[in-house]
Amino acid sequence: MSEPEPATPFRERAGQALDDRFLQEALTIATTKFITLRREAFDAFPQGDALRDQARAIKEATLRRLDHWLEMLIDNVERRGGHVHYASGADEARRIVLDIARRTGARMAVKSKSMATEEIHLNDALEAAGVTPVETDLGEYIIQLAHERPSHIIAPAIHKTKGQVAELFRRELNRDAAPDPEVLTQIARAELRQKFLQADLGITGANFGVAETGTVVLVTNEGNGRMVTSLPRVHVAVMGVEKVIPSMTDLAVFLAILARSATGQKLSVYTSLVNGPRRGGELEGPEEFHLVLLDNGRIRQIAGPLREALSCLRCGACLNVCPVYRQIGGHAYGYTYPGPIGILLTAMLNGPGSVKDLAHASSLCGACADACPVRIDIPRMLIELRREVDEQRIAPWPERVVFGAFARLLQRPALYRLGTRFGRLLQRPFARHGRIRRLPLFFGSWTRTRDLPPIAARTFQERWAELEREARR
Amino acid sequence: MTTRAEFLHRIRTEMGRAPGPAAGATAPRPAPRERLEVLRRELSERWRESLERFAVEFERVGGVLHRVGDAAEVPGVVARIAGERRARSVIAWPGATLGVDVTASLQERGLDAVAMPEAEVTPPERARLRAVAAAADVGVTGVDLAVAETGTLIVVSGAGRPRSASLLPSCHVAVFDREALVESLEQVGVALEAWHDGDDAAGRGAAINFITGPSRTADIELTLTRGVHGPREVHAVFVERGLDVRHRV
Numbered sequence: 001m002s003e004p005e006p007a008t009p010f011r012e013r014a015g016q017a018l019d020d021r022f023l024q025e026a027l028t029i030a031t032t033k034f035i036t037l038r039r040e041a042f043d044a045f046p047q048g049d050a051l052r053d054q055a056r057a058i059k060e061a062t063l064r065r066l067d068h069w070l071e072m073l074i075d076n077v078e079r080r081g082g083h084v085h086y087a088s089g090a091d092e093a094r095r096i097v098l099d100i101a102r103r104t105g106a107r108m109a110v111k112s113k114s115m116a117t118e119e120i121h122l123n124d125a126l127e128a129a130g131v132t133p134v135e136t137d138l139g140e141y142i143i144q145l146a147h148e149r150p151s152h153i154i155a156p157a158i159h160k161t162k163g164q165v166a167e168l169f170r171r172e173l174n175r176d177a178a179p180d181p182e183v184l185t186q187i188a189r190a191e192l193r194q195k196f197l198q199a200d201l202g203i204t205g206a207n208f209g210v211a212e213t214g215t216v217v218l219v220t221n222e223g224n225g226r227m228v229t230s231l232p233r234v235h236v237a238v239m240g241v242e243k244v245i246p247s248m249t250d251l252a253v254f255l256a257i258l259a260r261s262a263t264g265q266k267l268s269v270y271t272s273l274v275n276g277p278r279r280g281g282e283l284e285g286p287e288e289f290h291l292v293l294l295d296n297g298r299i300r301q302i303a304g305p306l307r308e309a310l311s312c313l314r315c316g317a318c319l320n321v322c323p324v325y326r327q328i329g330g331h332a333y334g335y336t337y338p339g340p341i342g343i344l345l346t347a348m349l350n351g352p353g354s355v356k357d358l359a360h361a362s363s364l365c366g367a368c369a370d371a372c373p374v375r376i377d378i379p380r381m382l383i384e385l386r387r388e389v390d391e392q393r394i395a396p397w398p399e400r401v402v403f404g405a406f407a408r409l410l411q412r413p414a415l416y417r418l419g420t421r422f423g424r425l426l427q428r429p430f431a432r433h434g435r436i437r438r439l440p441l442f443f444g445s446w447t448r449t450r451d452l453p454p455i456a457a458r459t460f461q462e463r464w465a466e467l468e469r470e471a472r473r
Numbered sequence: 474m475t476t477r478a479e480f481l482h483r484i485r486t487e488m489g490r491a492p493g494p495a496a497g498a499t500a501p502r503p504a505p506r507e508r509l510e511v512l513r514r515e516l517s518e519r520w521r522e523s524l525e526r527f528a529v530e531f532e533r534v535g536g537v538l539h540r541v542g543d544a545a546e547v548p549g550v551v552a553r554i555a556g557e558r559r560a561r562s563v564i565a566w567p568g569a570t571l572g573v574d575v576t577a578s579l580q581e582r583g584l585d586a587v588a589m590p591e592a593e594v595t596p597p598e599r600a601r602l603r604a605v606a607a608a609a610d611v612g613v614t615g616v617d618l619a620v621a622e623t624g625t626l627i628v629v630s631g632a633g634r635p636r637s638a639s640l641l642p643s644c645h646v647a648v649f650d651r652e653a654l655v656e657s658l659e660q661v662g663v664a665l666e667a668w669h670d671g672d673d674a675a676g677r678g679a680a681i682n683f684i685t686g687p688s689r690t691a692d693i694e695l696t697l698t699r700g701v702h703g704p705r706e707v708h709a710v711f712v713e714r715g716l717d718v719r720h721r722v
Binding site for chain 1: 474475476477479480481483484485487488489490491492493502530534589590591592593594599602603606607622623624625630631632633634635636637640658659661662663665666669673676677678679680681682683684685686687688689690691692693694695696698700701702703704
């Protein structure tokens with residue numbers, strides 16, 4: 001287990017989100033806007049579909065020779081004066097970064113938005129070791145000040161109003177500010193500019209690692225990625241092993257679809273290609289560059305049921321279109337990665353037991369697979385996970401008993417017909433106006449959130465049998 | 474601590490268990506530098522179309538395009554941009570990398586203009602120059618590629634090519650000519666491969682930055698706001714008759 005289990009059950013977390021009227025409104029506005037922007041971007045980009053196929057093919061081909069491409073990446077990073085570290089799990093990754101911080105005497109670390117460092121809960125560890133971590137993406141900065149966690153992969157603070165942000169800045173920064181995004185952004189700029197110039201350590205994730213050139217690629221809109229990789233003395237990039245791609249021509253393919261999927265932009269404002277430490281004649285750039293390659297459950301999925309999820313670009317498109325995410329938002333999922341892909345990534349990181357409830361937090365409508373730039377079949381793997389949860393007997397016992405009985409019923413036609421007749425009798429007290437809205441005992445956990453159609457007065461099988469008799473006559 | 478060998482061994486073990494055929498070697502590609510040469514020749518015949526497309530896309534992402542005939546007109550454009558913003562201090566790439574010397578002319582016009590060094594300087598001097606860059610209002614840089622499809626400016630760092638000139642001041646002015654124009658991201662891929670082919674060119678730095686408009690965020694209530702960490706404004710100056718860049722990448 002690399003992430004702590006949430007304190008409250010999923011049902012409770014989802015319930016809280018559903019009762020939060022502001023969150024409901026913010027989610028609707030944000031996800032609808034992202035969906036529109038993404039659709040417009042691809043409508044105006046006819047070659048987009050072919051590029052998505054190509055991107056997926058590159059990911060697959062890279063995975064088939066992952067050892068080869070990673071070795072090439074490692075060799076090229078080292079050739080350009082960088083250091084490469086290998087982290088099996090979250091704790092080892094944290095230890096590596098802390099060691100670098102300690103050795104270089106770092107007191108403050110500026111961070112560019114990175115899901116990988118969220119995943120390993122790096123900030124708490126840095127703080128405990130006396131290094132102040134400063135998130136510099138505006139959304140991440142806001143939630144760090146509020147001591148919260150991101151609610152969306154690419155818009156971490158969509159759950160906050162400008163009024164709440166102004167109040168937060170007043171309380172935490174002692175800055176009186178109007179609840180105006182423009183004013184608030186300028187305050188953050190001034191605060192963070194000082195941090196960029198003072199910090200000893202810059203910490204980033206990596207959107208891509210280009211094997212042939214030993215390049216770490218970072219995509220941002222604000223410019224914080226550039227600051228973090230140019231100003232501090234030391235730069236540490238934490239990268240999941242699946243982020244490696246072979247070449248710069250491959251990179252061009254991914255860049256063409258990444259921003260379009262995330263925010264509807266043709267390209268994000270800044271794409272930074274970082275090739276190790278500062279070189280002779282340069283005014284900026286770190287004296288030391290470290291690349292931390294992160295396994296944390298990824299490698300065993302090369303041959304595992306979640307292999308396809310290793311192609312994820314972390315664009316967030318599947319969150320926006322998911323009818324469940326749109327209702328409950330990111331926090332209710334309870335782990336670092338929310339949304340449909342988040343369920344798979346949570347299972348990858350923490351094992352299938354961590355998603356015994358989350359695996360069902362999907363209507364399997366397939367919108368996520370349609371939106372995914374690399375066409376990951378998320379619903380297929382969610383079903384797979386549900387089966388795994390069932391097979392490992394980690395599902396709640398009433399669910400196992402009921403579905404076990406139901407399965408036996410479905411396998412025996414005579415028993416099924418008998419059950420139908422029996423059910424028709426039993427349902428009488430509960431069927432009202434053509435729906436069953438409430439069931440007793442633990443069956444109630446089904447009807448708490450769903451209606452059930454009653455068994456028909458004459459079932460299809462019965463009518464079919466009757467038709468056959470008539471036809472013979 | 475996990476070693477490289479252990480880490481790669483784990484990956485190979487899992488790869489051996491994965492279903493499907495093992496992948497063969499990748500198909501050989503044409504030599505990157507030659508591909509880029511061919512591409513450059515083709516592009517040189519279509520630069521006008523590329524520029525028009527660039528103009529549309531660059532303005533769409535919030536950039537402002539200026540066109541001048543001759544490199545000697547560049548300082549005037551920079552001075553006008555600075556004047557309109559009541560800006561006093563300008564930092565600029567030196568003439569060798571920018572293709573035109575702007576600082577002397579800007580100083581004559583009463584601006585506080587500093588040319589960044591062309592070669593390695595001492596650590597204290599580096600710190601001082603960074604502070605100068607952080608306090609500057611306008612940063613003037615060259616452009617290695619201008620991408621028509623996306624309105625993107627691609628800038629390679631290096632000696633005489635400080636990254637901060639396009640990052641720290643709130644107004645960035647980028648100067649380019651037809652040599653920099655490419656049509657698509659795909660062509661950018663070709664150029665990037667060629668640049669990284671073989672040994673790194675002397676004087677080239679460790680960072681390549683794609684800049685597509687001013688720094689922006691929508692993190693507070695999805696309201697689009699400019700100038701979060703990077704510049705609030707990005708200007709591009711196209712020099713019709715070309716720049717005299719002594720050190721192209």
